[in-house]
Amino acid sequence: MSIQTSNSSGTTANGAPFRHLNGDGVRDYFAFFRLPRKLDLDLAQLEREFHQQSRKLHPDLFTQSSAEQQEWSMEQSSRLNDAYRTLRDPIRRTQYLLRLEGLELEEQSETATEQVRASGQAKKQIVPEDLLEEVFELNMQWEELRMNKKTGDSDPALVRELEGQKVSLEQKQEALLEELKSYWVEWDALGDTSPLEARNRVTAKMADLLNRRSYIRNLVRDVNAALEN
């Protein structure tokens, strides 16, 4: 690995890094692919565009060029790759759009996770209402599983139950993705001239859905961990 320093008044002609989403004319990921800020993307077209741009920007095409050109190519193609990675994934794409729209996600958001980690506190999560019952039951089963482990018992029925829970959670995740897609359609139908209120209504729904979804994802992860142990 190599280290270099530069000061902010230096030659960063390529503009501020992408993580800065606070205006000032920074091109966003959608713009990189010459796409409008729509969510229901044609993935095949996105991939074609990604390949086409790679053929122009990739460092392999610049190994015999000047150091400046190599630097430029590395910078550009890393942005291209970061942009493609974000846009091709339905969840990341939605999260990204919400951030572009100035919406920070709640407890489950990346930023919140970072903050919590940085402060060293345990993460607090608000249980989505429609999951209260299931979470309660899951906790009981986990407790039972832990007790069994301690006493060396094994309860195949319990394991089966947990596996069943897992399947149902995964189905919920799938269903949420379908629901999300319906919000995409709503969002895409809105134009730039649509009233802010209408836009906010859709982004709020998506934010809420993503929070619920990441809560479920964490549950699935925990169930998996419990089953593997």
Add this chain to the structure above:
Amino acid sequence: MNSDRIVGIDLGTTNSLVAFMEGETPVVIPGADGLNLVPSVVALDENDKIVVGNAARKYLIETPERAVYSIKRLMGRGIDDVQDELKLFHFHLADDLHPGEVLRIKLGGKTFTPPEISAFILRQLKRNAERYFGAPVSQAVITVPAYFNDAQRQATKDAGRIAGLDVLRLVNEPTAASLAYGLHHKKNGVVAVYDFGGGTFDVSILKLNDGIFEVIATNGDTHLGGDDIDNLLIAIALNDIRGSFTADFTRNSEVVATIRKAVIETKITLSSQDAARLDVELPEGRRYQREITRQQFEQLIQPIVQRTAGPCRLALKDAEKKPDQIDEVVLVGGSTRIPMVQSLVQELFQRPPHTGQNPDEVVALGAAVQAKILSGGSEATRDMLLLDVTPLSLGIEVAGGVTDKIILRNSTIPASATQQYTTQIDGQSNVAIHVLQGERELAQDCRSLARFDLRGVPPMPAGLPRIEVKFLIDANGILHVSAREQRSGKQAEIDVQPSYGLTDEQVESMILDSFDNAEEDFRQRQLIEARSEAQTILAALEKGKGSPAWAKLGNSEKKQIAKYEKMLNQVRNEDDYLAIRKVIGELNQASTHLAELMMDTAVSAALEGKTMDEIGKDQPGNLPETGHALAKAEFS
């Protein structure tokens, strides 16, 4: 003029190869012994000279303390993370190593770092290529295991530099193999590469799409290979011997080396036969013999072979592919010759693997293809572009010793991430950052790449400074870090302590060191250059003889030229570069008049109303340039 001669190098644990694109086909360049594989063995001979490859192998048995093999296992690693390795391999480490220091290996009375030992192998390959081309080679693509981390990649790049090679790109071995495969099978689809070599295991899943080779997932184990099978068999043999002769040879390097040689032969035989005899001569006229059936062998190695299954499943999972969505499985690495390995692959991917490629050579051939792409490409490589990924997540340590991942594994490279840092105490001027690589939750379980301090943060109340640190993984999979403080516009200094690795200064001094004992290299290079010059002047002369200018020469002049031509043809096949240069000078002298006449012909042709361009087209030899070649040689 050499920019089109970028070679591809497979720097392997057991064997190394150099290849290049001859026309539209990648070919392996053989060594002076006519063999394609250069064993990755380095030894110090009786006169303290470095010997590499087949010539070095005998020292493994005769003077094991003066020889080293499988050095790749130690690349980019520190003393604390090779302890397991040391139990199995007879590496002779220097006695005065400190934790955190780059390892040094004893060869006789000298010590060398792993990048230096790898550089000896690279230099041998470079020589082989130069001998083959009759021209110097200075640029290379070198392959590394896909699962190599940052330190291991950096160490490989350092080795290239020490060997005098400009490493244009590090390519992942399975990806390189896919290039060689894809060059022949130009069809779209999903390909898995199962690469089980001497010391490393990799699996990569790629999407081939109209020339774009896009890696979607990779996984592996950088310490799993044929070596492990050998070590297991050695341990069993030593155990047997202890039982039958009540003699323990575990610490006897010579005996262990002899057993190693024997078990490798047995292992290879068992890939084609149902049984093989292990036969080792021991000191004091004793002899260890044992018959091993393939069934016994398979039982023994089953746990090792099975260790490749986990990474394959993880790669499939990360790629979001089911086995039946894989269109082809390509086998790479000598260990894939073992029938049991092939049946495991068949079971994992639910299809018979593709065995059309030589598993020892395919990586080097692929590296040659990539070298061609980097040099601007050709008809065969047109439209080919490799999009590789970083095998491991990159993270930084945050409060509580937790890893905060900022670039996830299997991200297409180059990839970047920017992090904002601030201070926690008023007036704090330093911020410590710990960079990690790996998948584990806790920092202590990940590989530490570097610790660095951002210094010179302007005094401000806590939380106010905004230090932006940018992490960028380049196309070689190597991390670059840069930082700046945004609020004050002040430069933030970074003070780095790479966890393991050579500093730039150390690499520079090693390059010099290698020049010190590189008279042979120098002589070799001079010879190559002199021969290449002789070739040029003889070709120019041939063209001169076919030109109208030749008729204008006097008989004595023609005789002189013929005399030196004959002499040059003779000495250029000998090894004395000074003699070649001398005759070149004489031939030049004798042909000065011819060169002048040729120039005149070109000029008068121009006066007859032809442009220089047209003369060039009329005369395939392009006369003015021919004249230049003759004139140029005069200065040598």
